[in-house]
Amino acid sequence: MDRRQFMAASLAAMSAATGYAMPPARRSPNFVVIYCDDLGYGDIGPMGGREIPTPNLDRMAKEGLTLTDYYAPANVCTPSRAGLLTGRYPIRSGMSRVLNATDTNVMPLTEITIARALKPAYTSALIGKWHLGCNNPSWAPTNYGFDLFYGIPYSHDIQPLRVYEFDRSGARSEWEPDYPRLQQMFYARAEKFIEEQANRPFFLELALSSPHLPNYPAPGFQNGSANAGAYGDTVMEIDAIVGRLMKKLKALGIDQDTLIIFSSDNGPWFEGSTGGLRQRKGGAGFDGGYRVPFIARWPRHIPARRRSDAIAMGIDILPTFCALGGLPLPANELDGRDLSGVLLHGARSPHDELVLFQGEEVVGIRTQQWKYVNADMYQDYFILLEHRGYPQLYDMTRPGEQYSVASLHPDILKAMEQRLSRSAERFGGLRTGPSVLEKQRSAVRHRHVPEQWEGD
Known part of the structure; x- marks a missing residue:
């Protein structure tokens, strides 16, 4: 049985178990994770935000699933990103604190990332912010299973900052960032990657470095948010990028083959809305630092207009993608759980805690x-x-x-x-x-x- 047959059989089995009729799988799904930086729970419409217009995210939520009780793997950046990529609590990889430009630490090369877990069936790219170590010869995301990296090594408030592009061939280029156009450049390269891979399964992490402070709204987005300042402008820019992505997938004819997940690495910092949740980024054990937006869209697979309070976390993405892609789990110890039942059928959380x-x-x-x-x-x-x-x-x-x-x-x-x-x-x-x-x-x-x- 090849991978596509396994995928179809797996979905058929889940449909039979739950009574929910799934359409036949035409191919293994593509996976796109849009990962924002410091976006607050209450900054977007689907989570109850009202200050900043987010029509594309509103539409994404109407066409898919919103998880109201989804947690980032940590309340600050580096550990959260490690947890997302490895399916493990960050303490397991030694990535429990935020790394700066002079740190020589990197995420251990032995960690199995989503990109590695999906190989060789999937081509993978990380476009945007990395922040899992850079001041070390082995820091490149291509050493962790990704076939392409285009982006910055850490947050855009850390200096010195360069934008890099390299793949597994060894070819490499770098340049000074154009801060106001940075998110648009990330999206443009992501779109090019999607076009290049449209006929085969791919995994893309589009790790936008906004709305992390300082804010640099792109031309055309300045002063667009009446009450939320430059922060609101960057959230509106993110929303527009989501709209462009959905339009591009439809134009390429792979809209129904692509699962998009939209989320954030942690709660808001000095600006942004927690949506009434207590504390903020880095704020000990309360929800304002951990609980973040989560929207999943996969037309004809994830039912539209669904909201769920099932508890979930970024560590669940790796096992979920493995399950939906018909691939085995890594042999190392995972803390994440497969959310496919929650996404596809409205099942309860697979987590006890x-x-x-x-x-x-x-x-x-x-x-x-x-x-x-x-x-x-x-x-x-x-x-x-x-x-x-x-x-x-x-x-x-x-x-x-x-x-x-x-x-x-x-x-x-x-x-x-x-x-x-x-x-x-x-x-x-x-x-x-x-x-x-x-x-x-x-x-x-x-x-x-x-x-x-x-x-x-």
């Missing part, structure tokens, strides 16, 4: 109904909340994480505390340094923090 990290610290556990948070940011301190007498348990059917219900549900609290403890123990051996609790205790002993923290 999701683990939230601040760096290498386990700071939160999310189940379908409950959330337990063990850390927060206060003044200049990252503080652990256990043993302080005010445990933070939230009923996630109520928005905003505003009031702990620990006193109302002592049995749930105990169970969630045990979940977090097991996860902390499970991942503790992967640390590269002492835990936050150990560092805080050391600081107290040496009087590097105020006396009121001696209870830590």
Whole structure:
């Protein structure tokens, strides 16, 4: 049985199991992930945003599925991108902190990325922002399974910055970025890649570097957002890119063969809307830093106008693509789960729980109904909340994480505390340094923090 036959048989089996009639698979699907940088949950219409017009994303959501409880793998950039590409919590790859231009660390070459997992059946490109290491001879995305890289090594606020293009042939070019036109250049190269690969399965990560600050709206988008400033202008530009992509796929006749996923690497930074979620990018265990937009569109496969609160995370993309592409999972240990049932049939989440990290610290556990948070940011301190007498348990059917219900549900609290403890123990051996609790205790002993923290 070849791969296309396996794909058709797999979809037929899923259809029989769920009772949902799937159209016959003409070919293995293409995969496009549009990955924004610092886009907030409330910045776009499908997630409830009203300040910034996003008609193309609104249409994408109407033609597909919106996940309301989808989490980025981390609340900051580098670890989130590692989690997306590997299907593993970032602590497993040692990518738990944001890398800068002088870091010599890179994601280990032993990690199996989506691009590697889909080989040799798929041709893969990463266009846009990388941010998994650059100051090392082995940093190139083509060393991680991608056939093409066109983009920047890290965020567009880090200097020095160059735009690179290279493939597996060894040919390479680089130039100074034209900041206002950068996103348009990313999309233009992505479109060229899609045209080149239109007759064979491909995987494209279009990793836009907007709306990360500073904002550089492209010509034609300046001052287009009445109330959201330059940030809103860049979100409108992103929305226009989504519209161009959907139009191009239809023009090439591969619209029904292509699954598009739209999301963000973490929540908003100094600007942008969390949509009422608590905290922001880098903000310990609360949802504003982790919970991000997720829209999936695949005409005639994903039913239109569907919304689901099934919990999911960026680590799920790799196993989902393997399942939909009819390919085996990598042999290494994955934390992600196959979301194809959620996407295609409205199934419940395959996760019993999701683990939230601040760096290498386990700071939160999310189940379908409950959330337990063990850390927060206060003044200049990252503080652990256990043993302080005010445990933070939230009923996630109520928005905003505003009031702990620990006193109302002592049995749930105990169970969630045990979940977090097991996860902390499970991942503790992967640390590269002492835990936050150990560092805080050391600081107290040496009087590097105020006396009121001696209870830590």
